[in-house]
Amino acid sequence: MSKEKLKGYKEIPIGGLITEPGSAKKFKTGDWRSFRPVWLQDKCTHCMICPPSCPDDCIPTEGNLPNIKRKETDFDYCKGCGICAQVCPFKAIEMKEESGFIK
Ligand code: SF4
Ligand code: SF4
Structure with missing residues (x-):
């Protein structure tokens, strides 16, 4: 959460x-996530279905067609929807309870 002074x-x-x-970038919403x-x-074929499907645009990619690859999710913004x-047609993404990742 931003430490910005709240407006009256x-x-x-x-x-x-x-x-x-672009104001949404100021607020890291990943801490809303419960999953x-x-x-x-190893299951991902980089089919590129998931990046444009993410409503928060937090699945980054690198490269250009035909050699485009997805990268790790940006957990600062992923809300776990x-x-x-x-x-994902290849079952290469599994939703897990966030509590299992808290250190
Ligand atoms: S779970 Fe996260 S990465 Fe996946 S679509 Fe939702 S916000 Fe995007
Ligand atoms: S995770 Fe699934 S949907 Fe996303 S690029 Fe890999 S195979 Fe495609």
Whole structure:
């Protein structure tokens, strides 16, 4: 969570409009997660179905077609919705309880 000073109600735009683009990057929402998508690299074929399916755009890729590869999930922003695991045709993503990863 950002340590930014919270705005008073008089400073908030009418209707709570978001007036600046890219503001979601300021807030690391990964700590909302109760389930974590575990990427099983040995099963992954880099079919590229999961990266555009993620509503938080937190499955990074590298390279260009036809040699594009997915990389590890950005857990600063992954909310654990499980969509990536649902869409993966190779069962290369398993949802696991986040509590098992807390140190
Ligand atoms: S669990 Fe949801 S937010 Fe996290 S990487 Fe998968 S699709 Fe994205
Ligand atoms: S959908 Fe599955 S196989 Fe395809 S890139 Fe994602 S994890 Fe890999």
